[in-house]
Amino acid sequence: MSDDLYELGDPIADGKVPAGPIEDRWTTRKFEAKQINPANKRKKKIIIIGTGLAGGSAGATLGEAGYHVQQFCFQDSPRRAHSIAAQGGINAAKNYRNDGDSVYRLFYETVKGGDFRSRESNVYRLADISRNIIDQCVAQGVPFAREYGGLLDNRSFGGTQVSRTFYARGQTGQQLLLGAYQALMRQVEAGNVELFPRHEMLDLIMEDGRARGVVVRNLINGEVKNYTADAVVLASGGYGNVYFLSTNAMGSNVTASWRAHRHGALFANPCYTQIHPTCIPVSGDHQSKLTLMSESLRNDGRVWVPKKAKDERRPADIPEDERDYYLERIYPSFGNLVPRDIASRAAKNVCDEGRGVGPGGLGVYLDFSDAIGRLGRDKVEAKYGNLFEMYERITGENPYDTPMRIYPAVHYTMGGLWVDYDLESTVPGLFVIGEANFSDHGANRLGASALMQGLADGYFVLPATINDYIAKNALPPVADTAIAEAQERVNGRIDKLLSIDGDRSVDSFHRELGHIMWEYCGMERTEEGLRKALELIPALREEFWKRVKVTGKGEELNQQLEKAGRVADFLELGELMVIDALHRAESCGGHFRAESQDEEGEAKRDDDAFGYVAAWGWSGEGAKPVLHKETLNFEYVKPTQRSYK
Amino acid sequence: MKLTLRVWRQSDPQDKGKMVEYKLDDISPDASFLEMLDVLNEKLIADGSEPVAFDHDCREGICGMCSLVINGTPHGPERNTTTCQLHMRKFKDGEVIDVEPWRAKAFPVVKDLVVDRSAFDRIIQSGGYITAPTGTAPEAHSTPVPKPDADAAFEAAECIGCGACVAACPNGSAALFLGAKITHLGLMPQGQPERWDRAVSMLDTHDDEGFGGCTNTGECTVACPKGIGLDVIGRLNGDYLKASAGGKKK
Numbered sequence: 037m038s039d040d041l042y043e044l045g046d047p048i049a050d051g052k053v054p055a056g057p058i059e060d061r062w063t064t065r066k067f068e069a070k071q072i073n074p075a076n077k078r079k080k081k082i083i084i085i086g087t088g089l090a091g092g093s094a095g096a097t098l099g100e101a102g103y104h105v106q107q108f109c110f111q112d113s114p115r116r117a118h119s120i121a122a123q124g125g126i127n128a129a130k131n132y133r134n135d136g137d138s139v140y141r142l143f144y145e146t147v148k149g150g151d152f153r154s155r156e157s158n159v160y161r162l163a164d165i166s167r168n169i170i171d172q173c174v175a176q177g178v179p180f181a182r183e184y185g186g187l188l189d190n191r192s193f194g195g196t197q198v199s200r201t202f203y204a205r206g207q208t209g210q211q212l213l214l215g216a217y218q219a220l221m222r223q224v225e226a227g228n229v230e231l232f233p234r235h236e237m238l239d240l241i242m243e244d245g246r247a248r249g250v251v252v253r254n255l256i257n258g259e260v261k262n263y264t265a266d267a268v269v270l271a272s273g274g275y276g277n278v279y280f281l282s283t284n285a286m287g288s289n290v291t292a293s294w295r296a297h298r299h300g301a302l303f304a305n306p307c308y309t310q311i312h313p314t315c316i317p318v319s320g321d322h323q324s325k326l327t328l329m330s331e332s333l334r335n336d337g338r339v340w341v342p343k344k345a346k347d348e349r350r351p352a353d354i355p356e357d358e359r360d361y362y363l364e365r366i367y368p369s370f371g372n373l374v375p376r377d378i379a380s381r382a383a384k385n386v387c388d389e390g391r392g393v394g395p396g397g398l399g400v401y402l403d404f405s406d407a408i409g410r411l412g413r414d415k416v417e418a419k420y421g422n423l424f425e426m427y428e429r430i431t432g433e434n435p436y437d438t439p440m441r442i443y444p445a446v447h448y449t450m451g452g453l454w455v456d457y458d459l460e461s462t463v464p465g466l467f468v469i470g471e472a473n474f475s476d477h478g479a480n481r482l483g484a485s486a487l488m489q490g491l492a493d494g495y496f497v498l499p500a501t502i503n504d505y506i507a508k509n510a511l512p513p514v515a516d517t518a519i520a521e522a523q524e525r526v527n528g529r530i531d532k533l534l535s536i537d538g539d540r541s542v543d544s545f546h547r548e549l550g551h552i553m554w555e556y557c558g559m560e561r562t563e564e565g566l567r568k569a570l571e572l573i574p575a576l577r578e579e580f581w582k583r584v585k586v587t588g589k590g591e592e593l594n595q596q597l598e599k600a601g602r603v604a605d606f607l608e609l610g611e612l613m614v615i616d617a618l619h620r621a622e623s624c625g626g627h628f629r630a631e632s633q634d635e636e637g638e639a640k641r642d643d644d645a646f647g648y649v650a651a652w653g654w655s656g657e658g659a660k661p662v663l664h665k666e667t668l669n670f671e672y673v674k675p676t677q678r679s680y681k
Numbered sequence: 682m683k684l685t686l687r688v689w690r691q692s693d694p695q696d697k698g699k700m701v702e703y704k705l706d707d708i709s710p711d712a713s714f715l716e717m718l719d720v721l722n723e724k725l726i727a728d729g730s731e732p733v734a735f736d737h738d739c740r741e742g743i744c745g746m747c748s749l750v751i752n753g754t755p756h757g758p759e760r761n762t763t764t765c766q767l768h769m770r771k772f773k774d775g776e777v778i779d780v781e782p783w784r785a786k787a788f789p790v791v792k793d794l795v796v797d798r799s800a801f802d803r804i805i806q807s808g809g810y811i812t813a814p815t816g817t818a819p820e821a822h823s824t825p826v827p828k829p830d831a832d833a834a835f836e837a838a839e840c841i842g843c844g845a846c847v848a849a850c851p852n853g854s855a856a857l858f859l860g861a862k863i864t865h866l867g868l869m870p871q872g873q874p875e876r877w878d879r880a881v882s883m884l885d886t887h888d889d890e891g892f893g894g895c896t897n898t899g900e901c902t903v904a905c906p907k908g909i910g911l912d913v914i915g916r917l918n919g920d921y922l923k924a925s926a927g928g929k930k931k
């Protein structure tokens with residue numbers, strides 16, 4: 037159908053997964069990986085871009101192992117990486133609740149929750165390692181919630197029926213990140229990690245087809261510098277900000293991944309975006325971001341809308357029998373705890389029927405009155421107090437007295453650079469971890485699994501595979517020409533952005549792109565809408581390069597220049613996301629294709645036609661991207677239609 | 682809403698800097714303080730002037746990146762609130778608002794409202810951690826932690842490292858920041874082996890970085906967006922005294 041939009045390339049193998057029973061594959065791989073003797077490790081240099089859960093944990097571990105690590109982030113301190121904002125919790129198959137949890141169950145549910153679009157081998161490994169993560173974090177002093185007996189507490193999270201989520205009130209990401217950050221700081225003090233905050237990676241240094249370093253801009257004084265290494269690790273996070281409004285931190289961007297993509301790193305499943313059902317609705321055009329209300333709220337809050345369309349009454353004045361607790365009604369066995377894609381789309385549907393509440397009718401109630409009646413206000417406050425406070429601060433409404441209003445928002449991107457079982461991209465020597473890679477979540481990440489993946493990659497997986505690459509490859513010093521070329525590319529681009537001197541601000545372009553993406557490549561997509569987006573995005577990109585106004589100079593702290601570079605990359609990524617969405621004429625996970633639904637309006641997957649990872653290659657500006665397919669084989673969890681009814 | 686802003690403008694660390702006045706109208710009371718500054722910046726760009734540089738990232742009150750002194754108070758007038766979570770409905774129509782950077786010897790101004798807080802990272806580097814190499818951790822349930830301790834540790838660990846405590850303190854002391862970390866780690870059984878050395882090295886680094894001494898004025902806790910209490914400073918002092926008496930580190 038869409039071959040006017042892309043070329044078909046060679047299929048790709050599911051690289052480096054050892055054969056044998058799934059329980060043994062990781063042990064086998066670790067055993068087969070070549071080791072480097074401790075004395076030599078000191079001479080090996082690794083560059084890490086990013087200090088979130090993935091990068092922070094990797095830097096701490098590789099530093100501890102004895103490598104010389106150079107680590108970069110654009111914030112003023114590693115502790116401020118976007119991971120800090122994760123609220124809800126982290127999964128682990130500890131079975132502390134004796135509710136029948138196991139590694140196999142976590143594996144099974146994650147594959148199913150990913151709508152059979154992730155790799156079994158990776159997911160099994162993730163589930164297995166999840167247990168070590170909790171041990172590690174506890175040893176670092178992460179103050180997880182505890183029971184009175186002193187043991188760790190757990191709760192359940194969207195999409196699961198067992199209690200396997202570990203948490204630290206509504207600030208789990210913060211506490212996990214501080215644990216990794218502190219471990220990283222210890223390595224800085226020990227001299228194993230060199231830290232470069234307020235530095236942004238703007239390109240890769242490539243030699244003989246390998247990643248050999250990075251070009252970065254010092255954001256304080258604008259100096260463009262280069263660093264070379266034996267291997268480069270991207271831990272640069274997700275690209276949800278392509279939508280402008282999202283729950284991501286304002287600085288989150290795709291630049292590191294996109295620059296690597298342009299050097300040959302395949303970009304997998306770019307259109308897989310997770311929409312989170314419980315965000316605070318938009319209040320006006322001034323809005324710069326959306327705020328998530330933790331999913332854990334769905335454990336006690338009940339979601340409803342009035343039965344009647346355009347019911348303007350205050351929630352308290354709407355009697356019980358005129359309320360529609362639609363999740364409990366349609367999905368009786370999971371109720372308010374259905375997975376995120378289902379909850380999000382159900383909210384959109386009731387709002388489309390005119391039953392939404394709040395400004396513009398884009399909201400549904402999340403009501404705690406039952407929970408307050410049952411548990412008492414104090415208990416509810418102890419569990420969710422900080423979230424309630426945050427809600428009140430933003431909306432000016434008190435959720436103890438009146439139900440919260442929530443609406444879905446862009447939250448997480450499951451797509452990212454394609455990596456093999458070793459977490460290496462298609463550019464040799466370039467490893468990608470955390471949200472920046474595509475690997476473990478398929479089409480619909482369940483709650484509490486991104487933190488788990490970031491830490492699994494950084495603390496355990498990457499440190500056991502990167503040694504194999506470094507040990508097996510002779511990596512001579514990088515030629516000056518390779519460095520100069522990369523530096524040239526970066527300087528050229530900065531000069532270009534500064535010289536346009538147009539009449540539209542960077543933000544105005546970003547907002548417009550975000551609007552196109554949400555409208556046509558958001559929760560629900562149609563062929564017609566996607567085609568429309570493919571007309572709008574290239575035109576917007578062209579306009580950007582003619583009319584953008586970037587104030588100031590290159591040799592200074594220049595936040596407009598930083599943004600401009602990021603938005604320029606979003607403008608290219610956006611188009612690829614739309615092409616990916618268009619070619620995938622099935623509904624799966626957070627990606628709902630209106631043309632592909634069953635009689636009951638539920639998402640209809642098409643395993644025969646689309647049971648693969650779509651990994652896209654760059655073939656030059658204005659040229660068609662190349663689609664490489666990695667076929668997904670399911671030996672253990674047989675694909676079935678997902679049903680949460 | 683109509684507002685008059687007086688904003689600190691300073692092109693680089695060497696520049697002397699000054700307050701510059703801007704007028705805004707049509708600000709939504711639902712906008713956050715930073716969204717209001719976004720509107721100002723869009724306007725400045727449209728007029729061909731340089732937008733105001735300020736630090737921010739999560740805009741959810743958790744990363745600790747935003748840092749403005751608003752009408753003389755770090756993070757502005759609302760208690761327990763970061764600048765990014767402060768909303769314009771807290772101000773009056775027609776109000777004149779002063780916006781300045783953190784002021785402290787240990788936090789030099791980089792540009793406009795942006796300051797350098799890397800001294801905080803160096804304090805943590807000198808001991809704000811538990812030594813726990815990856816892959817060797819014991820089973821998590823092997824060390825129970827009494828719930829009251831875990832809860833109190835969590836409350837101290839909520840510190841977002843924004844530096845408001847330093848900006849609020851007449852002496853530019855970072856005792857609250859330090860105390861929060863000492864308390865978090867010192868309350869956990871895992872933090873005991875390094876407890877005494879930690880107090881001594883962190884406090885030494887604190888002094889070397891140019892932070893002032895604590896004289897218990899309490900301004901820090903008033904400014905703290907996370908409501909961290911003065912008790913953490915008591916704990917810091919206690920641990921430091923005991924450690925020095927026991928001859929740790931030095």
Ligand SMILES: Cc1cc2nc3c(=O)[nH]c(=O)nc-3n(C[C@H](O)[C@H](O)[C@H](O)COP(=O)(O)OP(=O)(O)OC[C@H]3O[C@@H](n4cnc5c(N)ncnc54)[C@H](O)[C@@H]3O)c2cc1C
Pocket residue numbers: 085086087088089090091108109110111114117118119120121122123124125126208209235236237238271272273274283284285288289291292328447448469470471472483484485486487488490
């Ligand atoms: C509000 C919110 C709540 C969430 N809650 C949960 C939850 O409860 N459970 C869960 O499992 N997941 C949750 N998530 C998802 C999870 O937080 C993220 O997926 C995860 O933290 C990503 O970690 P990361 O290390 O891959 O990237 P990040 O934490 O985003 O780190 C990216 C790093 O890369 C750096 N960087 C980026 N680009 C460059 C560049 N070009 N040059 C230099 N440095 C660069 C940044 O400075 C930063 O240090 C939540 C997400 C959000 C937004």
Ligand code: FES
Pocket residue numbers: 736737738739740741742743744745746747763764765766
């Ligand atoms: S921007 Fe993160 S705390 Fe304000």
